[in-house]
Amino acid sequence: MSEKLYIQKYCSIKNKEVYVGGKLMFSSETSIAKDFFKSVYQFLDIKYSKFFKMDNLSKLAFLSAEFLLDKNVSEEKNTAIILSNNASSLDTDRKYQDSINDSENYYPSPAVFVYTLPNIGIGEISIRHQLKSENGFFVFENYNANFHYNYENSLLQNNKCDSVLAGWVNIDKDSYEAFLYLVSERGEIEHTEENLKQLYNL
Amino acid sequence: MKEAFITYHTMISSLGFSSEENFNQLVSENTGIKKHIRENGESYYSSQVDKQKVNQEFSKIGNIDNFTTLEKMMLLSVEKILKESELKISDKTGLIIATTKGNIDTLSSKSNFYNDKKRSYLPELGKQIKTFFNFKNEAIVLSNACVSGVLAVAVAQRFVKDDVYDEVIIVSGDLVSEFILSGFTSFQAISDEPCKPFSKNRTGITIGEAVASVLGSSEKNKNAVQILGTGSCNDANHISGPSRTGEGLVLSVQSALKEANLESDAIDYISAHGTATNYNDEMEAVAFGRLGMLEIPINSLKGYYGHTLGASGLLETIIGIESLKNNTLISSLGFDEIGVSEKINVIEKPENKELNVFLKTASGFGGCNTVVVFGKISD
Known part of the structure; x- marks a missing residue:
């Protein structure tokens, strides 16, 4: 691939609001992350019972992806998923640690332990959209546009995939923030480090 | 497009503090897995690093009280790569840290770093390694479950081929912790004897700990x-x-x-x-x-x-x-x-x-x- 690459679609979820392509799509009054995610799920009008088993980080990744991936076309597409954040899976790690501190409950359920990995959300999106492509979960102080630009560019230019679903998905205690986008040969906003930074800061 | 090589490597494990030492142990079919005792008194099999030796070695390059065990092992191993390769860190030198759980043991009140709430965050682990050696770029921390260490090699290769970096230091590491032991036990995945991969008699995994480092580079040498x-x-x-x-x-x-x-x-x-x-x-x-x-x-x-x-x-x-x-x-x-x-x-x-x-x-x-x-x- 040596075509120009574009940020085909983008979505951000934070402060009780969902923006897609810069336009407000949904907002809610609830300040509790878990409840807010449930209201976004209801707004999407989908039936996917696995959603309710996910931890908050996976829910946020899953919901952001729902706004960007077309269920009908993704099946044949070789779409990579490259996500990053600041707090890794610490939100669930802390809950898990609390339960092993309690000797009565020393062996918590494996269904909790599996979410003590930040890349599980990538697995959830892959299952939902049947994406059998390149994956990676990275951790930085803040959204690192330079890294994302270079790595997305590398995967596409070296024909490892046809498009990349990428971005930032962070959960830490009560705060949540997602900025996801789809990079491909189609679109109007050129895939550059500067544009990624700008869209993240919108 | 450039080519990518691995030119230097080292490791710290239950079987030794260098690649050569480790390889010789494997040629002799010696295992690092031994019986250990858990905090709750149960015994289990595991492969663990000699922490006294880690402190002994680390005291030659830094203050042992300022760093977590994982950081000390990572710093020791990066130090060795830098010394052997005589690498001059430039703005085209990348640093990748691959880990599944990083300093997860600091979430426990038994950790000396329990009150340093930042320490459990992976970017802080990145910062400790970056600052110690004066890397110019922010550490790329890769946390992708059990493929992290080998995925880091793929990421480094891609960045070297694309000329984003001239060379990339990769350090990967994880420790045995109560967090990990209880988790795999909850999956009923832990073997009650040293693990037996691909065997008809296998009964699950044995947990181990190690740190490994390599230098990925666009320039080859005779060992590449x-x-x-x-x-x-x-x-x-x-x-x-x-x-x-x-x-x-x-x-x-x-x-x-x-x-x-x-x-x-x-x-x-x-x-x-x-x-x-x-x-x-x-x-x-x-x-x-x-x-x-x-x-x-x-x-x-x-x-x-x-x-x-x-x-x-x-x-x-x-x-x-x-x-x-x-x-x-x-x-x-x-x-x-x-x-x-x-x-x-x-x-x-x-x-x-x-x-x-x-x-x-x-x-x-x-x-x-x-x-x-x-x-x-x-x-």
């Missing part, structure tokens, strides 16, 4: 191996169970071989993941059957080190590089009778054989798989 191809594909099947068809692993091998411009018959040796759980080992055998790679000598090194989580892929890559250099296949310790449905060619005794190309594979929770093809350089 080339990173010929990489692939990392998801199963899209289950978040904690391996795919029954080995789909993601098959796709990853195909992707790596295509990039390397090689057919499967060019592979002299497969360094598999082989965790010794029922499902993982079966999945790998099914994948290699589908790929027509059953004849190729294969091993799992988990019988020596246990499963060292995010470190395992890089640790096992280094042993593979040493195998190539020494033209020596390492036995798959713990294997007796075949216990997977496809007849894979498990290495039962150390053997001298000319080796030119090997495949490193890993798979993990979240449905992730990573494969890297390495080749000897001829000049």
Whole structure:
């Protein structure tokens, strides 16, 4: 691939609001992350019972992806998923640690332990959209546009995939923030480090 | 497009503090797995690093009280790579830290760093390593379950090929902690004896700990191996169970071989993941059957080190590089009778054989798989 690459679609979820392509799509009054995610799920009008088993980080990744991936076309597409954040899976790690501190409950359920990995959300999106492509979960102080630009560019230019679903998905205690986008040969906003930074800061 | 090589490597494990020391132990079929006692009094098998020796060695380069155990091991191993390679860190030097759980032990009130709330964050681990050696770029922390260590090699190769970096230091590491032990116990995945990958008598994993480091570079030296191809594909099947068809692993091998411009018959040796759980080992055998790679000598090194989580892929890559250099296949310790449905060619005794190309594979929770093809350089 040596075509120009574009940020085909983008979505951000934070402060009780969902923006897609810069336009407000949904907002809610609830300040509790878990409840807010449930209201976004209801707004999407989908039936996917696995959603309710996910931890908050996976829910946020899953919901952001729902706004960007077309269920009908993704099946044949070789779409990579490259996500990053600041707090890794610490939100669930802390809950898990609390339960092993309690000797009565020393062996918590494996269904909790599996979410003590930040890349599980990538697995959830892959299952939902049947994406059998390149994956990676990275951790930085803040959204690192330079890294994302270079790595997305590398995967596409070296024909490892046809498009990349990428971005930032962070959960830490009560705060949540997602900025996801789809990079491909189609679109109007050129895939550059500067544009990624700008869209993240919108 | 540039070529990418691994030019220096080192490791800290239950079997020693250098790659050479470790490799010699494996040639002699010595395991680092021993019986240990848990905080709750139960005994378990595990492969653990001599922490007194870590402190002893670390005191030569820094204050042992200022760093967590994992940081000290990572710093020691990066220090060694920098010294041996005489690398001058520039703004085109990358730093990748691969870990599954990082400083997760600091969440426990028993940790000396429990009150330093920042310490459990992975970017803080990155900052500790970056600052100690004055790296110019922010550390890229890669946390992708049990493929982290080998995925880091793929990421480094891509950045070197694309000329984003001239060279990349990769350090990968994970420790045995109560957090990890209780988690795998909850999955009923821990073996009550040293693990037996691919065996009919396997009863689950043994947890281990290690730190491994390599220098990836666009410049080769006489010890270099080339990173010929990489692939990392998801199963899209289950978040904690391996795919029954080995789909993601098959796709990853195909992707790596295509990039390397090689057919499967060019592979002299497969360094598999082989965790010794029922499902993982079966999945790998099914994948290699589908790929027509059953004849190729294969091993799992988990019988020596246990499963060292995010470190395992890089640790096992280094042993593979040493195998190539020494033209020596390492036995798959713990294997007796075949216990997977496809007849894979498990290495039962150390053997001298000319080796030119090997495949490193890993798979993990979240449905992730990573494969890297390495080749000897001829000049």
